[in-house]
Amino acid sequence: MKTNIPPIAVSSAHPLRFPEHPIAGQAGTSFKHEHLAAIMADGKPKGFFEVHAENYMGAGGPPHRALEVIRQDNPVSLHGVCISIGGPQPLDRDHLARFKSLVERYEPALVSEHLAWSTHETTFFNDLLPLPYTEDALARVCAHIDEVQEAIGRSILLENPSTYVTFRESTMSETGFIRSIARRTGCGLLLDVNNVFVSATNHGYSALDYLADFPLEKVGEIHLAGHAEQTDDEGELLLIDSHDGPVADAVWKLFEIVIRKCGPVPTLIEWDSNIPDWPILKAESTAAQSILDRYAGTSSLDQSHAA
Known part of the structure; x- marks a missing residue:
C-alpha cells in the first residue's frame, strides 16, 4: 500500500522558484534564526529544516529573508500549528489563504498540521487541545482536512497528539480514529514518537x-523531541511534550523500532525552547540520521516518502 502524498507539481506555466532537493531518508531539525550563521558556515550535509507556518505569515522582513537562504540549498517542511483542524467551528479562511501562500512561496517538500484544536469563537489558545474520538468529530476533522487539501492543491500529513486527558464520550481508539481519517481524506501521517511515549x-x-x-x-514524516517530567495533583508521573531538551533514550528506542518496520522515513528533531547552540541540535539530527542509514533499503512496508 502506498501513501497518497503527491509530488510537487512542476509545469512550464508554474516553474519551481527553488531547487527541488530530495528529502527521502534524511534527518532534519527545526530552523531557528539564531542558528543561520552557524548553519551557513557548516559545509557538511545539513538534511532538511522545518518551520512553523505561523511564524512566516507576514509579507516580508528578516524571517522571510532567512528562510529564503535556507530554502535555496535545503528541503523545507512546513508545519502548521494554528489551523485548528479538530475545532468545532469553520476554518479561518484568511488564515488558510495565508497558509496556501506560504506553500506556493516556498514549495515545501512536506506540509503538515496537528490532530488538535486551538480556537473557540474569537479566542485563540496557545495550546494544541485534544478532542473526543467520536463519529461526529471524525466527520468534522475529515471535512476540515479536505478543505485544507483542496485549498493548497496537495495532501498534508496529520500529526498524532500528545494528550493529558481522555474523553468519556470517545467511541474509538486514537489509532482507529487516525486510520479512518487517512482512509477517508487520503492524507498522510506525521508520526510524533515522543507524543506516543508521552501519551502512553x-x-x-x-x-x-x-x-x-x-x-x-501512511507515515510520511517522523518527529522526535524532548519532554519534561512533572507530577500531577495525585503525585503520579506526568510527562509534558516540552520540546526543550534532547530526545529521551526510551523515545530513541521506539524510533528505531519504527524505522526497522518502515525504513528511512524523513525524521525531524524538534527543539523549540531552551534552544541550544547549533552543534548540539545538529548532533541530535546526526544521531537520527545514523539510525535512518542503518535501515536504508530494509523497509517491509511499500510506501513513498517523497512529497
Missing part, C-alpha cells in the same frame, strides 16, 4: 501496542 506514559498504556496498531504505511 500519562494514560498508562503500552507505547508498543499503540505503534503496532498505528497505520505506519
